[in-house]
Amino acid sequence: MIESITKAFNSYSKTPFLFVWGSLMYLILLIAFFFAGLGLVLAYFISLSVFGKELDLQSLATMSIFGVIAFAFIFFSGGLNAALAKAYRSAVWKEKMSLTKFYSYALDKAPEMFGIMLLRDLLWLLLAGPVIAIYMVFLKDVAIMDILTGMYVISVTFMLHLIFTPAFISAGALGTSFFSSMKHAFEFMRKRHIFFITIYALYAVVWFLNFIPFVQFITLFFAYPVLYAAMVIMFEDSLKNADVKEEDEE
Secondary structure (H helix, E strand, O other): OHHHHHHHHHHHHHOHHHHHHHHHHHHHHHHHHHHHHHHHHHHHHHHHHHOOOOOOOOOHHHHHHHHHHHHHHHHHHHHHHHHHHHHHHHHHOOOOOOHHHHHHHHHHHHHHHHHHHHHHHHHHHHHHHHHHHHHHHHHOOOOOHHHHHHHHHHHHHHHHHHHHHHHHHHHHHOOOOHHHHHHHHHHHHHHHHHHHHHHHHHHHHHHHHOOOOOHHHHHHHHHHHHHHHHHHHHHHHHHHHHHHHHHHHO
């Protein structure tokens, strides 16, 4: 873990602009996708006015439009996460990723990233959904059950995000397919789970700090790239070591 963080920090200290550039491209395109979604919502409002209809948030048409827009934003934001991982990996190797390449890579990897996210969220629903339902129906008024339920849901969320992060790294940074990403993630977690839990815990703290005003400038453009790159380095080194062992056995 220390070795991966050290490598990432050394790469950042030598070429900080490449890491900052990756974060900037991600933010620029994420904001662009967000405003594109708002533009579609605005177009829907205008179309209702043109045809003299009132906005009904509970109507099937309105909910369908909002659902499609939300789905598109989630779908393409996953691709942006893949492009960000690729940009950080390129920065480690002192290679600059252009904005057009970042955008095209995001569109190309969006299906794989969405598939991994969908599998992760389905598992979350299976593990956390029944507990939440039981709490809401039977235990809502029972003392401390809200705290226990919240702790359980947070624990499940953390563990599932921990388990699936290597798959996102594989698909994004290395460009592997859905099934290859899941396979590599399983092998990685089987061999390096102790080290990865520690670095991922640090990454989770930094991820939350990204939403704190002013502090986010430090985390988005320094701490987050370094820790994300460290996870990429750890994952890639693990794959290389596995390949070397396979060659030795042959």
